[in-house]
Amino acid sequence: MPNTKIAGIGYYVPEKVVTNDDLTKIMDTTDEWIQERTGIRERRYGKKHKETTTTMGARAAEIAIQRAGIAKEEVDFIIFATLSPDYYFPGCGVLVQRELGITGSEAGALDIRNQCSGFVYGLSIADQFIKSGMYRNILLIGSEMHSMGLDFSTRGRNVTVIFGDGAGAVLLQPTDEPGKGILTTHLHSNGTYAEKLAFINPGAHGGYHAAHQEEQVDYHYSDAEYGEMFVNEYMVENGYIFPNMEGQFVFKMAVQKFPEVIMEALAKTGLQTSDINMFIPHQANLRISQFVQRKLGLSDDQVWNNIQRFGNTTAASVPIALCEAYEAGAVKEGDLVCLAAFGSGFTWGSALIRW
Ligand code: COA
Numbered sequence: 001m002p003n004t005k006i007a008g009i010g011y012y013v014p015e016k017v018v019t020n021d022d023l024t025k026i027m028d029t030t031d032e033w034i035q036e037r038t039g040i041r042e043r044r045y046g047k048k049h050k051e052t053t054t055t056m057g058a059r060a061a062e063i064a065i066q067r068a069g070i071a072k073e074e075v076d077f078i079i080f081a082t083l084s085p086d087y088y089f090p091g092c093g094v095l096v097q098r099e100l101g102i103t104g105s106e107a108g109a110l111d112i113r114n115q116c117s118g119f120v121y122g123l124s125i126a127d128q129f130i131k132s133g134m135y136r137n138i139l140l141i142g143s144e145m146h147s148m149g150l151d152f153s154t155r156g157r158n159v160t161v162i163f164g165d166g167a168g169a170v171l172l173q174p175t176d177e178p179g180k181g182i183l184t185t186h187l188h189s190n191g192t193y194a195e196k197l198a199f200i201n202p203g204a205h206g207g208y209h210a211a212h213q214e215e216q217v218d219y220h221y222s223d224a225e226y227g228e229m230f231v232n233e234y235m236v237e238n239g240y241i242f243p244n245m246e247g248q249f250v251f252k253m254a255v256q257k258f259p260e261v262i263m264e265a266l267a268k269t270g271l272q273t274s275d276i277n278m279f280i281p282h283q284a285n286l287r288i289s290q291f292v293q294r295k296l297g298l299s300d301d302q303v304w305n306n307i308q309r310f311g312n313t314t315a316a317s318v319p320i321a322l323c324e325a326y327e328a329g330a331v332k333e334g335d336l337v338c339l340a341a342f343g344s345g346f347t348w349g350s351a352l353i354r355w
Helices: 020-024 031-038 053-068 092-099 115-131 154-160 191-196 233-237 247-269 286-296 314-327
Strands: 003-012 016-019 042-045 077-081 108-112 138-144 166-175 181-189 278-281 336-343 347-354
Touching (some): 003 053, 003 181, 053 092, 053 138, 053 166, 053 314, 077 092, 077 115, 092 108, 108 115, 115 138, 115 166, 115 181, 115 314, 115 336, 115 347, 138 314, 181 247, 247 286, 247 336, 247 347, 278 286, 278 314
Parallel strands (some): 077 138, 278 336
Antiparallel strands (some): 003 166, 016 042, 181 347
16 A cells, blocks of 8 residues: 655745734734734735635645646646635635636545644545545645635734635655655544634524533524525624634643644654654644644754744645745655644644655
């Protein structure tokens, strides 16, 4: 059975840089608060009406495909991870196929909704398809256009300052080189706290899960038997159409689950933290990554952080950081690379790759 290797990798971030000071002009926040709590100095925002989650994903994908040395038409399966899709449905997988101009191949396209761990989940799915021999050229994309769906009033500041736009992509292929490629992947979730970090409306929940929410929200649904709306005026007026997050709760879970799932991967492969050449954490918050680094006893040159410049780009953060590290020469042939992510759901996962 072959292993799965990353044959090509690429990322794309929009040109527009939005600094913390830029945000202070539209909401009550400060550069000091944001940097102290999150490490973020600036993030990128896509060009509205010109760029989308799909188009950014396509730009990253083109680089990954080109670096893999294959023609776009040879992609035989697409996996697209995002929490900010262009449409409610259909998903970005088919839209990126169209954007890349490869609809003729009629390759399968799968969208996955695993938020910050979407890329690690996608990697694991692709690995199984490749190992089984079902596909040979899988395009995996993580992309987010958060700036279209954030609350830019002071009400949303705890969430809005954290997130940025961008995309990363890899082209995955089988390899027969012994010991190379994806060595192991580990996926977990726990839905108990689904609402602690969530973007609830529009949705078809009809208020069903209200009891699980910290704030007992009455979404003001009518009693009509048919034709209920996904979003109503009350939700819009009260800001229930934006992402919400209980930051401290998320923080505590993240610093527990990151080390757990990394140690699980190391134990499975008989490796140690000292064997890791490069740890690429999902860029949730610099404080979370620093905590995990300390807990695992990793040195600064074993960890790649870029949240300072891009903010949290959710499903795109791991492939963007991995691509940056690769381009900087910090990930080399034979290196052991550890990927790990944690996010809404809660869902989390890890992967070990011998480059
Ligand atoms: N600017 C200024 N003040 C802000 C603010 C902002 N952008 N956002 C929140 N505040 C205020 C709050 O209103 C609160 O004020 P109060 O004490 O007067 O009520 C105060 O800062 C503390 O808020 P709190 O939410 O408790 O802050 P915190 O120390 O937990 O930091 C986070 C908030 C979001 C930075 C932090 O909890 C965090 O990073 N959590 C993890 C988030 C994460 O990683 N999410 C992605 C997971 S994939």
